[in-house]
Amino acid sequence: MAIKNLLVLAVLLSVIGVSVANPKGLDLNYYKHRCPDAEAIVRRTTVQYVSRQTSLAAALLRMHFHDCFVRGCDGSILLKSPTKDAERDAIPNLSVRGYEVVDAAKAALEKKCPGVVSCADVLALVARDAVLVINGPWWPVPLGRRDGRISRKSEVNLPSPFAGIAALKKNFFDKGLNTKDLVVLSGAHTIGISNCGLINSRIYNFTGKGDFDPSMNPSYVRALKKRCKPTDFR
Structure with missing residues (x-):
């Protein structure tokens, strides 16, 4: 029960990440007319993967945070670079996993609604649904993010696992986040190892x-x- 209560804190990961990346233009019904089954399609795919490997829930939530913290929630962590200079090639992201879930969800969407749903929105939905699979809470995810086209390893300035509270507060402050945001986002670690x-x-x-x-x-x-x-x- 304690873990489930703490998981409520992780809900705000998506909310805060959204506010940093896209302060305007997001809508819970963004795909209502162009791809009405978007959320259901993503959820089915996520359930298929996470139900077989529950540790993916923490991995996918972590990926979402790592994406949002650099350039906002624009899916730029998903981009690949032939010269290994993209965000996913940075040392803190070498242990990020779960890309196959996002890829599978996006592929399923392309069959139903080609060229409609952004990868950034897919990642936000997958992260939410992955937490739900392990009996965590559900939360609404406003949609309409635009996919980023820039992904630079040099811009990955994620909080260090060895940082003290002063360094962490500065790290978050530089992103427009406050101490409460830091505490709330840290709660997302309750579902991982x-x-x-x-x-x-x-x-x-x-x-x-x-x-x-x-x-x-x-x-x-x-x-x-x-x-x-x-x-x-x-």
Whole structure:
């Protein structure tokens, strides 16, 4: 139940991302006349994939955030570059997965409504529906995003997993987001997992003296040590 409640926070990922990328022009009924079954088509495809591999829910929500944080929710993370210079080629995005779900949903839409639904909208819908598949909440996704045509690896300035609160607040402030947005968006992590390698330095050897980060709750540190050994990097 606690996880489900925290998932409500993830709902705002799409809402906030939308406001940053497209402050105007979005509409819940954007495809009502040109592709009325758009959401149903995307949902069917997403269910097929995520029901077989539930970890894709967190992966797809993460992809949506990684897309929105760079140039807004324009689908530019989906673009490929023959010279490996696109957003998806940046180090933080090398672990992004779930592209096949977006591709499959887009292909299904093209059969029904060719050239109508943007890839950016497909990604936003897939992220929402993936969370729904794992019994998370449903939320309305206004549509009408335009696909970005620019995707640069050099522009990927995603928050570092090692950043402190001051750095994170600045990172978000630079994108027009505030502290509340930071807290809400961080809630999206409740449906995923992290790697031991990202936290081991904080629980085993924070200052080089075999201690842990004093800002962490000691009982939480003990729980983490049961899951992560000093030699675990994944």
